[in-house]
Amino acid sequence: MxxxxxxxxxxxxxxxxxxxxxxxxxxxxxxxxxxxxxxxxxxxxxxxxxxxxxxxxxxxxxxxxxxxxxxxxxxxxxxxxxxxxxxxxxxxxxxxxxxxxxxxxxxxxxxxxxxxxxxxxxxxxxxxxxxxxxxxxxxxxxxxxxxxxxxxxxxxxxxxxxxxxxxxxxxxxxxxxxxxxxxxxxxPPDEEVRRVTEYVGALGATRFAFIGPASAYGQVTQAAYAETIEDLLGDFPLPETVMLEEPVSDEEDAETVMVERTFDTGLVASQFYDGGVSAMTEAAARLATVGVEELDPAQAAVMSGANWAPSPGSAFQVVLLPEGGDQLRMLAPVLLYQDIDPLLVKFVGTGQWLDNSLAREPALAHGYFAGPDPExxxxxxxxxxxxxxxxxxxxxxxxxxxxxxxxxxxxxxxxxxxxxxxxxxxxxxxxxxxxxxxxxxxxxxxxxxxxxxxxxxxxxxxxxxxxxxxxxxxxxxxxxxxxxxxxxx
Incomplete structure (x- = not known):
């Protein structure tokens, strides 16, 4: 529906x-x-x-x-x-x-x-x-x-x-x-990529990542993604420096302090895979090394993908998943397994997502994608x-x-x-x-x-x-x- x-x-x-x-x-x-x-x-x-x-x-x-x-x-x-x-x-x-x-x-x-x-x-x-x-x-x-x-x-x-x-x-x-x-x-997939990327860019996203197949389709979508991000932020986007609240120890009742952190902007990471869930898992693990923001249970309880805004503490705020069907049903949960949290990182895709068989996939909930008007x-x-x-x-x-x-x-x-x-x-x-x-x-x-x-x-x-x-x-x-x-x- x-x-x-x-x-x-x-x-x-x-x-x-x-x-x-x-x-x-x-x-x-x-x-x-x-x-x-x-x-x-x-x-x-x-x-x-x-x-x-x-x-x-x-x-x-x-x-x-x-x-x-x-x-x-x-x-x-x-x-x-x-x-x-x-x-x-x-x-x-x-x-x-x-x-x-x-x-x-x-x-x-x-x-x-x-x-x-x-x-x-x-x-x-x-x-x-x-x-x-x-x-x-x-x-x-x-x-x-x-x-x-x-x-x-x-x-x-x-x-x-x-x-x-x-x-x-x-x-x-x-x-x-x-x-x-x-x-x-x-x-053409590049039109869909451009549309959804411009949409999240208008919401304030400045740090982007990509994970997709090492196929002609994956190469085309990654290239369109990179080009759109350059159009949004310029050829040489400047790093962003933000003040973040961080605990001084790993204990639950630890005090917090304000810490200055600097993040790269633009397309900060691209990972390709050639194969099924094992290859996807390896690519997702490589992507996670860029940086994964932790979200404690109390924060998660009051958040939903419906009220998403780009997180100032995420190494990347958006990730493009140019897959559909069974491949997408494997890929999206793999990212969650690597602690890439869709409450913090917006999952976006192409028109292949407009498939009723994907509508109830929990890992895709509140994700964004571009496609033709259904009317x-x-x-x-x-x-x-x-x-x-x-x-x-x-x-x-x-x-x-x-x-x-x-x-x-x-x-x-x-x-x-x-x-x-x-x-x-x-x-x-x-x-x-x-x-x-x-x-x-x-x-x-x-x-x-x-x-x-x-x-x-x-x-x-x-x-x-x-x-x-x-x-x-x-x-x-x-x-x-x-x-x-x-x-x-």
Whole structure:
């Protein structure tokens, strides 16, 4: 269960600049000084009735400049290719491809004009096949390419798309493959890390630590964490000197004296592990050597994570845990075992925390994480379930958003000036926009784990602030959200 418990004051720097947005797919124009109001184009309630007639051509299609019989004579035909791993060796990838195709068909059915057609192409989950699929789509006259799903496939298909000057909406979470006509429509973890780190920074935190997997995902989140902390505190944060009350002996009734202590600020420690609970325990032990603040039982009795504030006596006040599922259920208790107390040190994470199976994990209670606004996805899920009799996957919304964007922009084309509009889009997972370098900026909410569920501490923004774009990038658009329970591909 997700509740909204937004405080009347105390928004983060990002929250204050942006605000909170509803669920709609919107196309709008704006000026730099006054963003235009979004126009809702999603259904107000579920549409009931028979499933839509497929708005696609066969996956095997490879005829040059093909025009289906039912669109013969249609002026200004718009072809949108959909590159997905329909025949991948992984059943999970094949299922995801099917879900994305269904969602894209639903978007075209709801929004597409009579001159728009989808061209599905099979990448087989293979980079070389993905490049061939992109070349086939270009030969078929594709005006826009959606996909592929995996980073290596995007890299190969993107080369073909760039050579032909055809824009691509990548579904990979990797920012490395974006740019020069390839736009990242996904859930990059660095956006989630930045949002939650800025939130705790606004609460006064100045000392940060990291513990995470020695994987590509762990490296990306650590780098984003370090960059955000530098933005908050500067490249060379100054040490902090504080006066602390400390006992003069280890006895319970010992007198206390005021002691001056100096702490490093910024990212004071990063620990990686490669393996399960044993490797996590070793990494947590190394992290604890930085310094663990003791909390006596009397103090603990009057404290809760709900009223957390950065402790002046902690060597680090915040620790990022970029894990989800069973891995997170192992990692969080390991920190407690090493006396890293969440009453003093705030545990924070990524959208992988937005998983109902984690909501009752005691070690995560009152932790913070960033993720998409839950309200934005509701109508999409209802409509999808009415049509197809099944709940859409986490990533299916990307297929819906991409095809909706294709339909909304079809008349004016898919130029960079339209795709990188400053107002951005509101889609299935809330507010987003493409930066000039092709990466995605998402408007995210900040959540806390509380009472066996999730509560919104700071809502997702209603509008973006000024974009880091050229003065010519003045047009934008909006689209239609659910918890992140697994990493994006």
């Amino acid at each position: 997700i509740e909204n418990c937004t405080p009347a004051a105390g928004k983060t720097r990002v929250g204050a600049a942006l605000g909170a947005l509803g669920a709609a797919l919107v196309l709008s124009a704006c000026t730099a000084s006054a963003p235009s109001a979004p126009i809702q184009t999603v259904p107000d309630r579920p549409v009931v009735g028979a499933p839509p007639t497929p708005a696609t051509l066969p996956v095997e299609l490879a005829d040059r400049g093909y025009t289906p019989a039912f669109l013969e004579g249609e002026p200004d035909l718009v072809r949108v290719a959909l590159l997905l791993p329909f025949s991948a060796s992984s059943s999970a990838a094949r299922n995801e491809a099917a879900q994305l195709l269904r969602a894209a068909e639903l978007a075209v059915f709801e929004r597409g004009g009579s001159n728009l057609v989808l061209l599905p192409k099979d990448t087989a989950g293979d980079p070389a096949t993905a490049r061939t699929a992109a070349q086939s789509a270009i030969s078929d006259g594709a005006d826009l390419i959606i996909g592929p799903l995996f980073q290596d496939a995007v890299a190969e298909a993107g080369r073909a798309a760039r050579d032909a000057g055809v824009p691509m909406l990548s579904l990979s979470s990797s920012s490395a493959v974006a740019g020069d006509g390839v736009y990242q429509l996904s859930f 934005a996805r509701t109508r999409f899920e209802q409509v999808f379930e009415e049509y197809y009799g099944a709940t859409p996957s986490r990533l299916a919304g990307l297929g819906y958003d991409a095809a909706s964007l294709a339909a909304l922009l079809a008349e004016g084309g898919y130029g960079a000036d339209r795709l990188t509009g400053a107002d951005g889009f509101v889609g299935v997972d809330g507010l987003f926009r493409f930066r000039a370098d092709g990466t995605i900026e998402r408007g995210l909410a900040v959540y806390t784990v509380r009472g066996g569920g999730f509560r919104v501490l700071d809502p997702a923004p209603e509008r973006f602030g000024p974009a880091e774009m050229s003065d010519d990038d003045m047009s934008g658009a909006d689209m239609m959200d659910k918890p992140v329970s697994e990493p994006a591909f």
